[in-house]
Amino acid sequence: MIIRTISTIFLWAFMGGIVYTSKEAGAMWILNLCATLTLFEIYTILGRLGFAANRMSGMITGGCMIPVAFYFPGAGVDVLAVGALLTSAACVLFPQAQRGMYVKRLLPTFFGLLFVSFLLHYFVRIIQVSGVESTDSSLGFGLFFALWVVVVAKFSDIGALLVGKTIGRHKMAPSISPGKTIEGLIGGLGASAGIGALIPWLILNYSPTLVEFGDFDFSPAQGAIWGLLIAITSVIGDLIASVLKRLAGMKDSGGSIPGIGGLLDLTDSLILAAPTGYFILLILQS
Numbered sequence: 001m002i003i004r005t006i007s008t009i010f011l012w013a014f015m016g017g018i019v020y021t022s023k024e025a026g027a028m029w030i031l032n033l034c035a036t037l038t039l040f041e042i043y044t045i046l047g048r049l050g051f052a053a054n055r056m057s058g059m060i061t062g063g064c065m066i067p068v069a070f071y072f073p074g075a076g077v078d079v080l081a082v083g084a085l086l087t088s089a090a091c092v093l094f095p096q097a098q099r100g101m102y103v104k105r106l107l108p109t110f111f112g113l114l115f116v117s118f119l120l121h122y123f124v125r126i127i128q129v130s131g132v133e134s135t136d137s138s139l140g141f142g143l144f145f146a147l148w149v150v151v152v153a154k155f156s157d158i159g160a161l162l163v164g165k166t167i168g169r170h171k172m173a174p175s176i177s178p179g180k181t182i183e184g185l186i187g188g189l190g191a192s193a194g195i196g197a198l199i200p201w202l203i204l205n206y207s208p209t210l211v212e213f214g215d216f217d218f219s220p221a222q223g224a225i226w227g228l229l230i231a232i233t234s235v236i237g238d239l240i241a242s243v244l245k246r247l248a249g250m251k252d253s254g255g256s257i258p259g260i261g262g263l264l265d266l267t268d269s270l271i272l273a274a275p276t277g278y279f280i281l282l283i284l285q286s
Contacts, residue, residue: 002259003259004258004259004260005259006258007257007258007260011257018030019143019147023133023143024070024127024134024142027123027143027146028066028070028124028127029067031066031120031124032066034267035066035116035117035120035121036059036063036117037262038263038266038267039058039059039112039116040055041253041262041263041264042111042112042115043055043108044253045244045245045248045253048248048249048250049244049247049248051108052105053105053108053111054087055109057083057109058083058087058109058112058113061083061084061113062083062112062117064079064083065079065080065117065118069125070127073128076124076125080113080117087109087110088106115271116271119272120270120274121274122275122277123146123149123270126146126149126274126278127140127142127146128142129281129282129285130142130214130281132213133212135212137209138209138210138211138212139211140212141211141214142281144211145281146277148196148277149230149273149277150270152192152195152231153192153233153269153273154269155188155191155231156188156192156269157188157238158188158191159184159187159188159189159190160185160187160191160235161184162187163184163186164180164183165184167183169181170182170183172184172185173239176242177238177242177246180239188235189228189231191231192227192230192231193224193227193228193231194227195227196223196228196230197221198220198223199223200219200222201220204220215285217284218284226280229280230276230280233276236272237273238268240272241253241265242268245264
């Protein structure tokens with residue numbers, strides 16, 4: 001628990017420092033690094049399940065999707081389409097004896113790209129949809145909202161962990177993740193709703209110039225309501241990752257982060273939260 005706490009504080013400080021100094025571009029490169037490493041771990045898990053992927057083509061496509069979507073708005077899906085086309089067409093380059101094996105690897109390759117890179121690239125779309133960029137002294141609303149989604153999703157993890165370890169008695173999904181409890185789920189939902197409301201309340205009341213809201217209206221009540229939805233999707237994403245890891249006989253997706261595990265253990269709650277946050281932002285914009 002102590003090592004997990006230290007790792008969490010270090011990661012938040014490190015990523016926060018990059019975002020503070022480099023704003024949208026820094027956030028994008030952090031996202032791309034996390035997404036690419038998560039994709040690598042997903043391919044490793046699928047390989048242990050007997051579904052080996054064409055890792056090189058998948059990693060190249062996934063590694064390009066987020067930067068291209070950032071610097072060329074709307075082109076992220078095009079990268080996925082071109083990558084799928086080239087990956088599929090490459091089967092003709094293999095000898096006939098190896099061609100069948102290559103074709104069998106296409107499905108897990110595309111699953112990884114869709115589940116990780118495509119879904120996480122919605123954070124880039126969140127940053128871009130507001131049209132309000134950050135300045136030296138303030139955050140653009142898109143970047144602010146992307147960070148809000150991340151914080152709300154991670155507070156769901158934190159609340160569930162603390163409440164579950166303290167008073168958790170009733171198992172939520174013992175066949176998927178034995179450590180998760182119903183009490184922890186409720187604690188996570190409450191933590192997400194609370195922090196979701198607290199962040200806009202603090203900004204509106206104590207630092208209204210910190211965020212360039214533009215034409216957006218984001219009240220504490222909206223933060224609480226939408227925070228609950230983000231928390232629900234983060235739990236679902238966590239459970240999907242838990243299913244994959246359990247089927248592969250793995251407790252953690254890796255060991256790159258002391259006390260936490262691998263990158264998938266860090267990003268699993270964000271994978272479905274990203275598109276959810278994007279569609280919430282479209283509602284706020286309407």
